[in-house]
Amino acid sequence: xxxxxxxxxxxxxxxxxxxxxxxxxxxxxxxxxxxxxxxxxxxxxxxxxxxxxxxxxxxxxxxxxxxxxxxxxxxxxxxxxxxxxxxxxxxxxxxxxxxxxxxxxxxxxxxxxxxxxxxxxxxxxxxxxxxxxxxxxxxxxxxxxxxxxxxxxxxxxxxxxxxxxxxxxxxxxxxxxxxxxxxxxxxxxxxxxxxxxxxxxxxxxxxxxxxxxxxxxxxxxxxxxx
Amino acid sequence: xxxxxxxxxxxxxxxxxxxxxxxxxxxxxxxxxxxxxxxxxxxxxxxxxxxxxxxxxxxxxxxxxxxxxxxxxxxxxxxxxxxxxxxxxxxxxxxxxxxxxxxxxxxxxxxxxxxxxxxxxxxxxxxxxxxxxxxxxxxxxxxxxxxxxxxxxxxxxxxxxxxxxxxxxxxxxxxxxxxxxxxxxxxxxxxxxxxxxxxxxxxxxxxxxxxxxxxxxxxxxxxxxx
Amino acid sequence: xxxxxxxxxxxxxxxxxxxxxxxxxxxxxxxxxxxxxxxxxxxxxxxxxxxxxxxxxxxxxxxxxxxxxxxxxxxxxxxxxxxxxxxxxxxxxxxxxxxxxxxxxxxxxxxxxxxxxxxxxxxxxxxxxxxxxxxxxxxxxxxxxxxxxxxxxxxxxxxxxxxxxxxxxxxxxxxxxxxxxxxxxxxxxxxxxxxxxxxxxxxxxxxxxxxxxxxxxxxxxxxxxx
Amino acid sequence: xxxxxxxxxxxxxxxxxxxxxxxxxxxxxxxxxxxxxxxxxxxxxxxxxxxxxxxxxxxxxxxxxxxxxxxxxxxxxxxxxxxxxxxxxxxxxxxxxxxxxxxxxxxxxxxxxxxxxxxxxxxxxxxxxxxxxxxxxxxxxxxxxxxxxxxxxxxxxxxxxxxxxxxxxxxxxxxxxxxxxxxxxxxxxxxxxxxxxxxxxxxxxxxxxxxxxxxxxxxxxxxxxx
DNA sequence: GATGAATGAGGATTCATTCAT
DNA sequence: AATGAATGAATCCTCATTCAT
Numbered sequence: 001x002x003x004x005x006x007x008x009x010x011x012x013x014x015x016x017x018x019x020x021x022x023x024x025x026x027x028x029x030x031x032x033x034x035x036x037x038x039x040x041x042x043x044x045x046x047x048x049x050x051x052x053x054x055x056x057x058x059x060x061x062x063x064x065x066x067x068x069x070x071x072x073x074x075x076x077x078x079x080x081x082x083x084x085x086x087x088x089x090x091x092x093x094x095x096x097x098x099x100x101x102x103x104x105x106x107x108x109x110x111x112x113x114x115x116x117x118x119x120x121x122x123x124x125x126x127x128x129x130x131x132x133x134x135x136x137x138x139x140x141x142x143x144x145x146x147x148x149x150x151x152x153x154x155x156x157x158x159x160x161x162x163x164x165x166x167x168x169x170x171x172x173x174x175x176x177x178x179x180x181x182x183x184x185x186x187x188x189x190x191x192x193x194x195x196x197x198x199x200x201x202x203x204x205x206x207x208x209x210x211x212x213x214x215x216x217x218x219x220x221x222x223x224x225x226x
Numbered sequence: 227x228x229x230x231x232x233x234x235x236x237x238x239x240x241x242x243x244x245x246x247x248x249x250x251x252x253x254x255x256x257x258x259x260x261x262x263x264x265x266x267x268x269x270x271x272x273x274x275x276x277x278x279x280x281x282x283x284x285x286x287x288x289x290x291x292x293x294x295x296x297x298x299x300x301x302x303x304x305x306x307x308x309x310x311x312x313x314x315x316x317x318x319x320x321x322x323x324x325x326x327x328x329x330x331x332x333x334x335x336x337x338x339x340x341x342x343x344x345x346x347x348x349x350x351x352x353x354x355x356x357x358x359x360x361x362x363x364x365x366x367x368x369x370x371x372x373x374x375x376x377x378x379x380x381x382x383x384x385x386x387x388x389x390x391x392x393x394x395x396x397x398x399x400x401x402x403x404x405x406x407x408x409x410x411x412x413x414x415x416x417x418x419x420x421x422x423x424x425x426x427x428x429x430x431x432x433x434x435x436x437x438x439x440x441x442x443x444x445x446x447x448x449x450x451x452x
Numbered sequence: 453x454x455x456x457x458x459x460x461x462x463x464x465x466x467x468x469x470x471x472x473x474x475x476x477x478x479x480x481x482x483x484x485x486x487x488x489x490x491x492x493x494x495x496x497x498x499x500x501x502x503x504x505x506x507x508x509x510x511x512x513x514x515x516x517x518x519x520x521x522x523x524x525x526x527x528x529x530x531x532x533x534x535x536x537x538x539x540x541x542x543x544x545x546x547x548x549x550x551x552x553x554x555x556x557x558x559x560x561x562x563x564x565x566x567x568x569x570x571x572x573x574x575x576x577x578x579x580x581x582x583x584x585x586x587x588x589x590x591x592x593x594x595x596x597x598x599x600x601x602x603x604x605x606x607x608x609x610x611x612x613x614x615x616x617x618x619x620x621x622x623x624x625x626x627x628x629x630x631x632x633x634x635x636x637x638x639x640x641x642x643x644x645x646x647x648x649x650x651x652x653x654x655x656x657x658x659x660x661x662x663x664x665x666x667x668x669x670x671x672x673x674x675x676x677x678x
Numbered sequence: 679x680x681x682x683x684x685x686x687x688x689x690x691x692x693x694x695x696x697x698x699x700x701x702x703x704x705x706x707x708x709x710x711x712x713x714x715x716x717x718x719x720x721x722x723x724x725x726x727x728x729x730x731x732x733x734x735x736x737x738x739x740x741x742x743x744x745x746x747x748x749x750x751x752x753x754x755x756x757x758x759x760x761x762x763x764x765x766x767x768x769x770x771x772x773x774x775x776x777x778x779x780x781x782x783x784x785x786x787x788x789x790x791x792x793x794x795x796x797x798x799x800x801x802x803x804x805x806x807x808x809x810x811x812x813x814x815x816x817x818x819x820x821x822x823x824x825x826x827x828x829x830x831x832x833x834x835x836x837x838x839x840x841x842x843x844x845x846x847x848x849x850x851x852x853x854x855x856x857x858x859x860x861x862x863x864x865x866x867x868x869x870x871x872x873x874x875x876x877x878x879x880x881x882x883x884x885x886x887x888x889x890x891x892x893x894x895x896x897x898x899x900x901x902x903x904x
Numbered sequence: 905g906a907t908g909a910a911t912g913a914g915g916a917t918t919c920a921t922t923c924a925t
Numbered sequence: 926a927a928t929g930a931a932t933g934a935a936t937c938c939t940c941a942t943t944c945a946t
Contacts, residue, residue, distance in 0.1 A: 045271065047270070052918085063923090064927050071921080072919095127412075130413055130415075131354055131357070131412060132270075132274075133415050134413075135419065138419040141420060146421075168433060169436075171421075175409070175417075176406040176409075180405050186353075186357060187356055193361065193364045194367060194371050195371070207395075218444065218445060255909075286911090289940090294909090481905080496810075499725050500723075504940075504941090513908080514940090515906075515908085516905070516906050516907070518942075520905090523942080579805060582865055587871065590872055593872060621888075621892070624862075627861065627869075632858060635861055641808075642808050642812035643853075646820040646824075647824075662847075667897075670896065707930075707931095728915060730915075741931080742931050749917080750916065907944105907945100911941105912940100913940085914940085915940100916936100916939105917935105918934105922931085922932085923929105924930090
């Protein structure tokens with residue numbers, strides 16, 4: 001799987017159909033709006049981002065947005081889908097990958113970090129939406145989350161070395177990994193203020209990737225390495 | 227240290243003095259306002275929470291809030307201090323605790339979870355503020371965060387079994403633990419929507435506490451247990 | 453007539469009776485409130501001055517003002533009376549003075565300037581009130597203004613040298629002199645901004661007094677000096 | 679110079695450019711807003727005039743004003759510029775006029791009175807702004823006031839008959855004339871209340887113009903007439 | 905006589921949205 | 926497809942005033 005192009009979502013998304021037909025012409029404007037909106041929603045959340053600011057970034061007046069999206073809500077959902085979709089695809093692929101061995105896990109960590117580095121707005125979008133209740137995320141996520149948890153459970157069951165985790169702890173482990181990965185990106189501002197280092201710069205990202213590799217191999221020690 | 231009463235902060239907090247003097251009379255109203263505001267700010271963030279809603283919950287008209295707090299911003303900071311202060315105290319105490327041995331770490335995990343269970347709004351407050359840039363958190367946190375990182379570094383240096391973590395990974399470990407602990411509370415809504423279980427209910431909290439104990443002992447294996 | 457103490461008004465004033473009885477006790481507080489209110493009303497006008505600011509200057513909370521004055525309006529009227537009264541007395545005395553000769557006119561100019569220098573808020577109070585419609589000033593002024601105009605007319609009729617002014621121009625002359633005298637004090641801020649000089653400082657006041665003397669003697673040349 | 683059309687300002691004004699570009703479309707609404715705002719600001723001053731009242735007069739809702747002006751302050755400045763600009767032009771032209779002879783002075787008086795009769799709000803606007811500190815007026819006025827004072831000085835120096843005024847008195851004379859001219863318009867309400875005559879009616883205006891001619895010729899007697 | 909608390913009225917401003925052009 | 930204009934709703938906040946203490 002190449003990560004350089006976000007593949008089309010392999011499953012139907014909530015509002016894509018009407019959007020495709022009614023409001024999203026071939027023009028570049030819709031794309032530009034999505035870009036600006038993604039940045040602003042990530043920065044300030046749904047409530048904090050104003051359509052006026054989105055329009056300003058696009059170089060257009062606010063009412064023009066309505067030629068491309070039905071409402072602020074629709075624009076937000078579109079942003080969410082465009083951003084979250086590829087991750088779900090990636091994770092779905094990982095969950096369907098045959099093995100849970102060391103190479104697979106390392107590749108997954110690397111790919112996730114690469115994806116997030118390319119889409120730095122995503123973690124903040126996710127967290128903002130999570131804090132807002134996540135209702136708009138639920139339909140997208142629940143299609144993935146169930147299988148993912150089941151897959152993880154199966155993997156761990158199959159891995160004698162991972163027996164330290166009971167089945168009931170598996171979802172917690174998944175959640176924990178999610179928070180570690182996603183949280184890292186969201187404290188960048190605070191961290192820069194308090195410690196003076198930019199967590200989103202290249203060296204810091206590489207360091208975090210190494211750290212995640214080590215974290216994973218500590219939580220799921222490869223039998224052969226013991 | 228008992229956790230049933232929030233101890234007074236052992237360090238000066240940003241604006242507590244003027245608030246005490248100017249705006250917080252013997253009456254219970256200020257307290258009620260802080261309670262309502264804490265819930266709303268946690269739920270919707272600074273921008274999303276309106277003073278009108280706060281006032282409604284208190285059973286008072288919006289302008290009355292100004293008899294107790296100078297502005298929305300001041301109210302927000304007061305909420306933040308009242309909520310975050312005790313955690314900083316707890317963590318500071320932990321950081322100053324003598325040992326990093328298994329019993330100490332277990333006690334810290336237990337206390338943190340107990341504190342968060344008693345103050346369920348805190349994680350959401352923290353995340354909202356973090357996403358908003360965290361500028362209002364920085365002065366409070368940076369007083370603690372530096373020593374905490376140093377303490378963690380020292381502990382790990384002193385623990386031969388923890389040598390698997392390099393010094394540069396220590397802050398990342400701290401961050402990771404922070405995100406695991408705090409993140410858990412923030413996905414409660416989403417999780418209930420997707421999986422139908424209440425992560426904030428007692429059994430789930432107990433399970434998460436056990437999970438954290440195991441997580442900690444996995445990341446920092448006690449030499450004697452190996 | 454000594455100018456060092458403002459004499460009691462020789463005529464009944466609008467609201468003084470109830471104020472005297474109900475709201476103005478012997479204490480110094482009422483006086484302090486009047487002082488603060490005078491300064492603020494002069495500075496910002498009736499609308500622009502808030503009772504909170506008045507109270508702050510007095511070192512008291514806003515509701516306490518109501519122990520001394522029935523309302524903002526009543527306080528304003530009291531300020532107006534205390535400030536304007538002495539001028540009316542002075543002008544009434546001048547108008548009843550026997551002659552219109554050079555010495556009398558010079559003394560009047562000197563006394564008016566001395567009075568205004570001692571009560572620098574007065575001109576701004578007058579102008580603010582004038583701009584606000586002057587309804588609250590009218591009852592005070594109209595008791596004076598009629599006789600003053602008549603007196604001025606008589607004086608000019610009696611002075612052959614002043615015959616250059618027709619009777620219909622006399623009110624305009626009075627108005628003109630009023631505006632010259634009062635206006636000087638109100639442009640102090642603007643003048644300092646534009647020209648960098650303080651018109652209210654002592655040398656400037658002396659210069660303006662000399663100027664007024666010359667202006668008067670130009671407009672009403674003394675026959676003996678011709 | 680014809681006074682029937684306000685000529686464009688020959689000097690750059692503070693905010694006219696952005697207003698032209700951003701906020702003043704071909705429509706008549708902006709003009710109507712300026713008219714209503716001019717009347718209200720003149721009547722009640724900046725603080726006393728509410729945008730709601732302005733909007734009511736225009737027949738529009740208050741938020742609509744923001745489609746034409748960025749803020750109350752911006753609207754106020756726009757009103758000020760539209761009103762004061764032409765006067766400054768007129769005065770600048772007068773100040774640059776070659777002679778200070780009797781005909782020139784008479785023409786200036788006539789033109790000023792004609793201008794003010796056409797813009798009856800201007801004097802009250804000026805006085806309100808002056809009382810408010812005049813900061814928003816300063817940049818406009820100081821561009822004119824320096825040259826005007828210098829011109830007046832030069833004229834008086836050149837006129838042997840005017841030698842009665844020393845150079846230090848020239849600014850005071852200019853101020854005095856300003857106050858006489860402007861003040862007349864601002865006491866109209868008060869005067870009508872006290873004397874029952876409308877100073878803004880045609881006969882009164884003509885009388886005041888004659889009075890000003892006489893005042894000027896008294897203060898600056900033409901040598902040939904002596 | 906002072907004041908903490910409360911409040912109705914109102915003020916400037918923002919925002920998402922609509923509509924005619 | 927774009928936008929100038931308009932607007933209802935809502936937001937934070939100020940203010941004069943009242944009342945119980």
